[in-house]
Amino acid sequence: MPDLLLGQVLSFTADPFEAGETAAHHESHGAVLVEGGRITATGPAETLRARHPQARIHDYGRCLITAGFIDAHVHYPQTAMIASWGKRLIDWLNTYTFPEEMRFADPAYAAEIADRYLDLATAHGTTTVCTYTTIHPASVDAIFTAAQSRGMRIYAGKTCMDRNAPEGLRDTAQSAYDESKRLLEKWHGQDRLSYVITPRFSPTSTPEQLAAMGALWREYPDCLMQTHLSEQVDEIAWVRDLFPQSRDYLDTYESQGLLREGALYGHAIHLTEREKSRLIEAGASLVHCPTSNTFIGSGLFDMGLARHLRVGLATDTGGGSSFSMLHTMAAAYEIAQLRGHALHPSQLIWLATVGSARALHAETRIGNIAPGMEADLTILDLASTPAIEQATRRAQTIWEALFPTIMMGDDRAVRTVWIGGKPLR
Numbered sequence: 001m002p003d004l005l006l007g008q009v010l011s012f013t014a015d016p017f018e019a020g021e022t023a024a025h026h027e028s029h030g031a032v033l034v035e036g037g038r039i040t041a042t043g044p045a046e047t048l049r050a051r052h053p054q055a056r057i058h059d060y061g062r063c064l065i066t067a068g069f070i071d072a073h074v075h076y077p078q079t080a081m082i083a084s085w086g087k088r089l090i091d092w093l094n095t096y097t098f099p100e101e102m103r104f105a106d107p108a109y110a111a112e113i114a115d116r117y118l119d120l121a122t123a124h125g126t127t128t129v130c131t132y133t134t135i136h137p138a139s140v141d142a143i144f145t146a147a148q149s150r151g152m153r154i155y156a157g158k159t160c161m162d163r164n165a166p167e168g169l170r171d172t173a174q175s176a177y178d179e180s181k182r183l184l185e186k187w188h189g190q191d192r193l194s195y196v197i198t199p200r201f202s203p204t205s206t207p208e209q210l211a212a213m214g215a216l217w218r219e220y221p222d223c224l225m226q227t228h229l230s231e232q233v234d235e236i237a238w239v240r241d242l243f244p245q246s247r248d249y250l251d252t253y254e255s256q257g258l259l260r261e262g263a264l265y266g267h268a269i270h271l272t273e274r275e276k277s278r279l280i281e282a283g284a285s286l287v288h289c290p291t292s293n294t295f296i297g298s299g300l301f302d303m304g305l306a307r308h309l310r311v312g313l314a315t316d317t318g319g320g321s322s323f324s325m326l327h328t329m330a331a332a333y334e335i336a337q338l339r340g341h342a343l344h345p346s347q348l349i350w351l352a353t354v355g356s357a358r359a360l361h362a363e364t365r366i367g368n369i370a371p372g373m374e375a376d377l378t379i380l381d382l383a384s385t386p387a388i389e390q391a392t393r394r395a396q397t398i399w400e401a402l403f404p405t406i407m408m409g410d411d412r413a414v415r416t417v418w419i420g421g422k423p424l425r
């Protein structure tokens, strides 16, 4: 029996960075018909109710039905150490991140955190994540197992590091290749799971390991590849010392076959002109992680790049300070303001849905509400707290009604999510 979800419905017919707010379609009394895990129709509630009298009704009142949020850059193993005080990137990795990642040698701990992380993510309205793991194959098995049992479409891969990390958190070029390949063959394409080739970043991979990742990517060209790029100025100086032969940070990847369509670079804040033009030419994806960039003090991402290449939005849990894509949209708004530009609410919600889907090359499957798309949906209460409710009372447009929830909303604003055509709760 089909399910018919009633509420306000927000979808996109174009890119709001090109077409402005007319790129969005808002149905004030709308409906989404779901059957067999997919969206089969959307439109005015009255029309769909009349056409599908047999459908099971889920009336969400004045709630907003949007595509599920897609968090395009996460470190799920950092769940328990989110909001750790007082460090910048390199100190932060050594002080907080690496000791915590060490614990994932224990498969039971990995499974516990994978479950906890996905519970938190879905409670915050996120239905798809693209996550790093640790060097331990058990950390990859844990997150894919947890996602598979929830029916989620997720992206993950073994985080490879063979230098500048403590004993117990280093693999080698060969073992990184072998283990990544084994995990890729085990998980890639199972149900809604995709393997992502994942060298952490150039400071923790030797050129030999980056070359091994490049070789693996050539063997499995339909996989994505994720890594970090130009997050902090100290980090860029370190990369310059480690790779004296490279033209710039991007070149450390480019020269090893790790730059092309399907490459996802987290942060990408302090880019040279050469790096920008090569990223655009190659059709790479950038992932903006605004709460992380302010929390660790990294810098202000240039959202103007969204006109030229695929830009996704992400929490960067636990370098980011929140599991919430609403908080993340708010932080993206604030960073753009600091660069002199006000992102429209349609652009913010687009980044968290279609934008991230495009970054993951998954925009034909997830990130929007249209017939044929997989039914991953987030139901937002636009009056979830007294402060938000009073701020929306005079709203004349959907954007005035939605913006206070973007700026002040959290998991209380998430009424529920639908994953693969099923309500989570």
Ligand SMILES: [Zn+2]
Pocket (backbone or CB within 6 Å): 073, 074, 075, 228, 266, 316, 319
């Ligand atoms: Zn990261």
